[in-house]
Amino acid sequence: MKEHIIQVGADLAGERLDVAVCREIAELTRSRIQKLIEEDKVLINGKTRKANYRVQEGECISVTVPALKASSFNAEDISLEILFEDSDVLVINKPKGLVVHPAAGHQGGTLVNALLHYCKDLSGIGGEARPGIIHRLDKDTSGVLVVAKNDKAHLALSQQFKAHSVVREYVAIVHGDVAVKQGSINAAIARHPRERKKMAVVTPDKGRNAVTHFRVLECLHGFTYLALRLETGRTHQIRVHLASIGYPVAGDPVYGYKRQKVKMAGQALHARLLGFIHPKDGRYLEFFAEPPVEFNELLTSLRLRQED
Numbered sequence: 001m002k003e004h005i006i007q008v009g010a011d012l013a014g015e016r017l018d019v020a021v022c023r024e025i026a027e028l029t030r031s032r033i034q035k036l037i038e039e040d041k042v043l044i045n046g047k048t049r050k051a052n053y054r055v056q057e058g059e060c061i062s063v064t065v066p067a068l069k070a071s072s073f074n075a076e077d078i079s080l081e082i083l084f085e086d087s088d089v090l091v092i093n094k095p096k097g098l099v100v101h102p103a104a105g106h107q108g109g110t111l112v113n114a115l116l117h118y119c120k121d122l123s124g125i126g127g128e129a130r131p132g133i134i135h136r137l138d139k140d141t142s143g144v145l146v147v148a149k150n151d152k153a154h155l156a157l158s159q160q161f162k163a164h165s166v167v168r169e170y171v172a173i174v175h176g177d178v179a180v181k182q183g184s185i186n187a188a189i190a191r192h193p194r195e196r197k198k199m200a201v202v203t204p205d206k207g208r209n210a211v212t213h214f215r216v217l218e219c220l221h222g223f224t225y226l227a228l229r230l231e232t233g234r235t236h237q238i239r240v241h242l243a244s245i246g247y248p249v250a251g252d253p254v255y256g257y258k259r260q261k262v263k264m265a266g267q268a269l270h271a272r273l274l275g276f277i278h279p280k281d282g283r284y285l286e287f288f289a290e291p292p293v294e295f296n297e298l299l300t301s302l303r304l305r306q307e308d
Contacts, residue, residue, distance in 0.1 A: 006061040013057040017042065020055050021063055027123060028065070029151040035127075036063065068129040071116055073102050078114035083287045087121060088153040088280050089146055090131070093289040096142040096266055101133055115147060123150030134158055135166075135233060142295070143170070143271025144287050148279070156279030161233060167275030168230045170238060171217070171291060173268035173298060174247040175261065178224040182215035185241040189234045198254060199236045201244040210234045212241045220302040223250060238269060250298065268295055 004025055006012075012020045018037060022030045036042050037051045041064040044055065055061065078098075084091040092111075094100070099110045115131040116122075125132040125148070132148030134157045148154035160166050190207030192198035201207075211231035218225040224247065228238055236255070242248055243255040250256070251264035262268070275286035290296075 001067050002065040004063040004065070006063070008055045008057055008059040008061065010057055012055055014054055016051065017044070017049055017053045017055055017061070018051040021061060024061075025063065027150060027152060029155050031155075032126065032151050033063075036065065041066070066127065068122075068124040069127055071128055071130040073110075073112055073116060073130065074108060075116035076108060076113040077117050078109065078111075080111075080114055080118055081289075083144065083289065084285065088149055089157070089278070090115070090119065090149060091144060091146050091274070091285075091287050094137050094142055094145045094271075096140050096292060096294070099139045100136040100145070111145075111147075119149065121149065125151055125154055132157075135161055137271055138236065138239075138267075138269075140266025141170075141269045141271065142289075142292050144274040144289050145271070146274060146276060153279040157276060160276055164231055165277070167273065167286065168233070168271065169273035170228045170230070170269060170271050171295075172226050172228060172238065172242070172270070173220075173250045173262075173295070173302070174224050174226055174242055175222070175250055175257065176224060176247045177219055177222065178214075178216050178226065178247055180216075182213075185212045185214070185245060186210075187241060187244060189237060189240055199234070199240045201240060208232075208234055210237050210241065212238055214242075218303075220299075221306045223302050225299060225302075239267060262298055264294060264298060268298055270295055 006024045018030055018033045021033045034051050040048050043062045044059050081093040083093055099106045101112050102110050122129050132154035134148060137143060137145055148157055187201045188204045188207030189199050189210045190202045192200040213229045214226050216224055217227050239249050239252055239255045248256040250262045250268040251260060252267040270291040273288050278285055
């Protein structure tokens with residue numbers, strides 16, 4: 001438990017209670033403060049007030065921040081490749097096969113379980129000692145992923161993703177000879193009408209807007225090596241979009257061919273670049289990770305086959 005005492009001066013007078021506390025306690029988000037107010041943990045001269053109460057000069061605000069609740073998930077010692085870390089964010093190169101967040105059928109062995117073991121300085125998300133998952137990569141998609149260590153970082157990064165200002169570049173090996181050097185796929189995505197574990201391209205009125213930009217890196221005689229940039233971030237977006245135009249990702253067991261033409265565990269899709277504004281100091285940060293060995297081995301074999 002942590003106690004904060006705020007003496008209201010002329011600079012805070014007239015502000016809403018939640019805004020005043022947010023200005024004075026940097027590590028708490030406004031939504032977290034509003035929750036504390038609802039729980040009667042924010043008092044003015046010993047009395048409860050609503051979040052919209054206008055504070056007055058000379059008043060004393062006391063804020064009681066409860067100790068972090070233990071995470072509902074177990075910590076597990078799982079190896080991680082850390083690309084960057086400070087007190088606010090953690091950037092990792094997620095390996096293929098690692099599920100990001102616990103869910104039905106995957107209560108353990110996930111990235112969240114690994115982070116709970118690795119991180120010793122979590123300030124918590126919403127009062128719980130856990131990492132803040134802002135975006136996800138599919139289980140069999142490898143690559144760069146950012147995680148928040150506290151509420152402020154989580155909110156700031158979430159806003160960047162919502163504004164589509166985060167730079168996200170992927171590489172993929174797809175079936176077929178892509179006919180144009182570059183292009184964009186603008187097609188709404190929603191849950192598949194019959195197969196609930198799948199997503200599908202639908203009419204704009206039935207799904208969420210989704211835009212994927214692509215450019216050809218190499219033509220590989222029946223396959224194409226692509227670079228892709230996400231404008232939006234819908235579930236399975238790249239895989240669904242590419243399959244919808246006739247170029248499914250090689251090895252994709254869900255949206256690809258029933259009889260795979262390559263031997264690979266999961267899809268040949270890798271998030272190789274991620275760029276964002278640091279939530280505290282405003283620096284633009286960019287991180288890059290090479291595709292995994294299996295991806296590069298497939299790429300090499302296709303190049304060799306083309307030379308024959």
